[in-house]
Amino acid sequence: MWRTTYRNLLAHKLRLALSGLAIVLGVAFVAGTLIFTDTLSKTFNDLFRSTAADVNVTRAAAFDQGLTGTGTGGTATYVPAELVEEIAAVDGVAAVEGNVQAEGVYILDRDGEVLDTGGAPGLGISWDTEESLSPTTLVDGRAATAPDEIMIDTNSAEETGFAVGDTVTVLTPGPRIEAELVGTFRFGDEGGLAGASLTAFDAATAQELLTAPGQFTGIGVAAEDGVGDDELAERVAAVVGSDYDVKTATEQADSLASDFSEALQFINVFLLVFAGVALFVGTFIILNTFSMLVAQRTQELALLRALGASRSQVTRSVLAEALVLGVIGSTIGIAAGYGVAAGLRALFGSFGLTLDGSLVFAGDTVLWCYVVGVLVTLVAAYVPARRAARTPPIAAMRDDVAQVHRGLRRRTVIGIVLVAAGVAALISGTLADDGGTGASFVGLGALALILGTTALSPVLARPFLRLVGALLPRLWGTTGRLAQENAIRNPRRTAATASALMIGLALVSAFSVIGASTNKSIDALIAGSIRAEFVVSSAVGAPFSPDVADEIAAVDDVDTVMPMRWGGAQLDGETAFLTAVDPAGLDRSIELTWVSGSADDLGDGLVVDEPTADSRGWAVGDTVEMLSIDGRERELVVGGIYETNQVMGSTVISLDTLAGAGGVALDRFLYVDLAEGASPADVRPGLEDVLAAYPVVDLKDQSEFQDEQKGQVDQLLLLINAMLVLSVVIAALGIVNTLAMSVIERTREIGLLRAVGLGRGQLRRMIRLEAVVISLYGAVLGIVLGTLFGVALSRALADQGISELAVPVPRMLVFLLVAAVIGVLAAVGPARRAARLQVLDAIARA
Known part of the structure; x- marks a missing residue:
């Protein structure tokens, strides 16, 4: 055997x-x-x-925020400089030094453009003078020692072409500075920074620009020979107390790796x-x-x-x-x-x-x-x-x-049960109160529907092929009739071949509906939520200096500038993502639909959206306990509840409240309102002149802001569809395979057709038409299922911001056309092989 x-x-x-x-x-x-x-x-x-x-000391976090840092979460914790001297006196300490690290530091190239990191952060650090504690190695020049001196990593130096002695412009969370490049350095053993740029200052300058005078983000400690890391960590922890988190190098690396x-x-x-x-x-x-x-x-x-x-x-x-x-x-x-x-x-x-x-x-x-x-x-x-x-x-x-083949009764029963279960799950998903639960139901329903439709596909194939295939004889006569009958002859094979294409196009269609609905929701959201004439932001969501807002506010005919920042804290024991704004400009810049209360008392309280209030059991006037990452506690009063608004997020506090919770003074968005009667076209040149000094941010009107947000959705959709193309390619291979085997199986039949007068061109056309009708069958099933999945998921995620529903019908028609083209291309090889068969040899084959 x-x-x-x-x-x-x-x-x-x-x-x-x-x-x-x-x-x-x-x-x-x-x-x-x-x-x-x-x-x-x-x-x-x-x-x-x-x-x-060897040992690292940071402020103890009041709650776990994972990898969230100053750039992502908008909150930071600091360690006072006097702690360095206390740790230095600990027995077994060979060296100790405070360090500073923060986001929002960007290098400008020779053309005045921000060094492109593709979305990776721009980091600023203090230069470690103790080599045993430093993750960096000086490659060229010397260390920075004055406010007008900087150092940059070798990757950034290579990309910008800067060398020691050049004057480099740097954007910081504070002022824009020009400094002499006095040294370049390599980070780690290989210089890998995962795309980020790194700028180093002397410790005093780093504190002035990135934290606060006398404040570090952490302290590094080196152990003396013969002293183990664990032993030294215990000694340091006994000195600094429970307000600080003390970890060995292994513990810190493992903790960060686990979070990552x-x-x-x-x-x-x-x-x-x-x-x-x-x-x-x-x-x-x-x-x-x-x-x-x-x-x-x-x-x-x-x-x-x-x-x-x-x-x-x-x-x-x-x-x-x-x-x-x-x-x-x-x-x-x-x-x-x-x-x-x-x-x-x-x-x-x-x-x-x-x-x-x-x-x-x-x-x-x-x-x-x-x-x-x-x-x-x-x-x-x-x-x-x-x-x-x-x-x-x-x-x-x-x-x-x-x-x-056996009958299709058992398969039909199984298919009907799965389809019914899938439809029930989709309906449950659209009716679920929670978006995550609804999406899970939709996912299960989609799987059940795909399996059910696959089981029913041979049953559905006959009526579809008779209906759609009826056009073939009218357009191509006998050749078309033969193609139709060949496709109908073995519905199991036709269904299995079409099912592969069905799955790929179902997913592509579903994401197309979600993408179109998301883009339509963005249009409605921005048009209905943003009152400001202009928005200033970074295209990659990077934080930027508050000096930008101050300079824009000084432009003629600018009425108000409302900054928006992000942060994190615990509210009544649960971690929450916070949006911080200036209460004075909120109503002018953003339109909120209030369910109850208002933003009048936002300075000392918070406002939340309706789903958050319902899930947390909050009402206007309730007191909420806020715990900041560094352990500070504060009571906030719920001043208002508004309808879901994706621009504002679920929980809003004031800028002062965020600062009191350790929030970093870095803006994410600026909403610029003009004076009454001012023309946006007249004011825009003055705003662009200000922003020319801050190339990390862009000025956008509402239409441009909409396009930017939709562009991010389209980019993600393009990535998803590019990956799904793989399944469509595999489905096309399946059609090729089926047709090739069908030609071999029907060798004698093809020989007889050729013997009674069917020409080679007609034979090739017959096989091409058979491939096209199979492809269209799979495409129609896929598009119908995908549309159902997309609509159901869009409705399930309505509370997550997809408030509008859009079905891109023209794109679906393009999918049908693509399916027909796939059929034609898939039939090229099998059709040529069939046409090359010799008539007598084909008839003689068993």
Whole structure:
């Protein structure tokens, strides 16, 4: 039997290669995802290890905020400089030094443009004079020692072309400064900063610009020879007390790595979902391929049974072919995954996530890829293998090799149950109060609907192909009729082929609906929420200096400038993301629909949106306990409750309240209101003159702000669709495979058609039309399902900001056209092969 298996593999190598390609693509994406995320983890783990001294002292956080820092969360904690002297007196301390690190420091290149980090932060630090504590190494020049001197990392120096002695302009959270570049340095062993830029000042200047005089963000401590890190950490902790967090280098690196690993899970799952889709689609192709191979080898398998082969031997023979296919496909897929990982690194690098060093190729990656690839192939081949084992020996005596299929009753019942369950889940998702719960229901419903529709697909194929296929005879006569009948002849095969395309287009259509709805919601949100004539912000969401607001406020015909900042704190024991604004400009700049109360007392209180008030049980007049990250407590009174507004977020406090909670004075947005009667066109040049000195931010009117926000949605949608294209490519391979095998199966029929006068051109047209109608069937199912998924998910996320519903009908029509083109292209090879068949040879073949 093993010799027979080997012979069958060689005999069908071309057909199996097309199925194997589906495994290659699916496994390649799995491998690429695992390689990329391992590389991502290694990059940041190395970064975390580079920043840690033997012992590190920071202000103890009142609650866990993960990786949230001064730039993301908008809150910071400081350590007083006098603590350095206390730690220096601890027995076993070899060296101690305070350090400063903060976001919002940007280097301008020679053209006055911000050094492009692609979204990675611009960091400012104090230069460590103690080499044993410093994660940096001086490469050229000397250390900065005065306010008009700076140092930059070697990556930034190389990109900008600056050298020691040049004058460099730097934007800081405070003033814009010009300083002499006195030195360049390498961070860590390899200089990797994951895309960020790094500017170093002397300690006093760093405190003045980035924290406050006499305040550090942390203290690094080096141990004397013979003193262990754990022992020294205990001694330091006993001196500084419980107000400070003392960690060894290993503890700090592990803590940061753990937090980062949790954040990384989203990217990992996000990418693996697309790999799963590709493998799921590939399963249909493998199932179809082996089903057709078994059908074509009915006489051969029956002869083996007649010669004494048992059912288990026949089953093992077919599964052995699948095993070889899975191993070879997985091996090639792993190699291709390295290229996928390189592409993902380049893609995320364009967004600012630069990964330094070589890609990480771990043994776990190889193991999982083989497990996934081989398992998917064996599962897909199992049903055809069982069918092969049931081939009766008497079939060896028949000329007819057609496989007799069971009825579709059981499949229909299962499909109806799954579709009903899917529809119920979608409806439950749209009615759920919580967006997360609703999205989960929609996801389960989408899976059930896809499986149910796949089960019902052979039943639905006949009426669809008769209805749509009826146009073929009218347009192409006999050729069209033959194409229609060929597609209808085996609804199982047609359905399996179309299902692969259905899944890909269902997901593409769903995300198209979500994207269109999100963009329409953005238009409605900005038009209905923002009253200000102009918005100032960074395109990558980076924080910027409050000096920008002060200078804009001095421009003629500017009435008010309302800054918006972000922060974090605990409110009644639960961590909350806070939006901070100037109460005086809130009503002028932003339109809020009040359910109760107002923003009149925002200076000493807070206002929240209706869903937050309902979930927390708050009402106007209630007192809320606020706990800042550094442990400060304060009572706030709920002054108002407003309808959901994505511009403001769920919880709003004043700028003074945020500052009292440790908020960093860095703005995220500025809303600029003009004096009554002032023309935006007349005021804009003055605003642009001010912002010319701050290239990190842009000036936008409402229309431009809408376009910027929608551009971010479109960019994400483009990324998602680009990944989903992989499943569409695999589906196209399935159509090619099905048509190629169909040509082989119908060799005698094709010969007879040619003998009675069907021309080669007509034959090619017949196969092309068959491919087109199969593609259209899959496309229609996919678009209908995708539209349902998109609408349901949009409604489930209505409280998350997708308030409007939009179905991009023109884009759906383009998908139909693309499906038809896929059908035409998929039929090229099989059609040419059929046309080249010799008439007499074709008729003579059994």
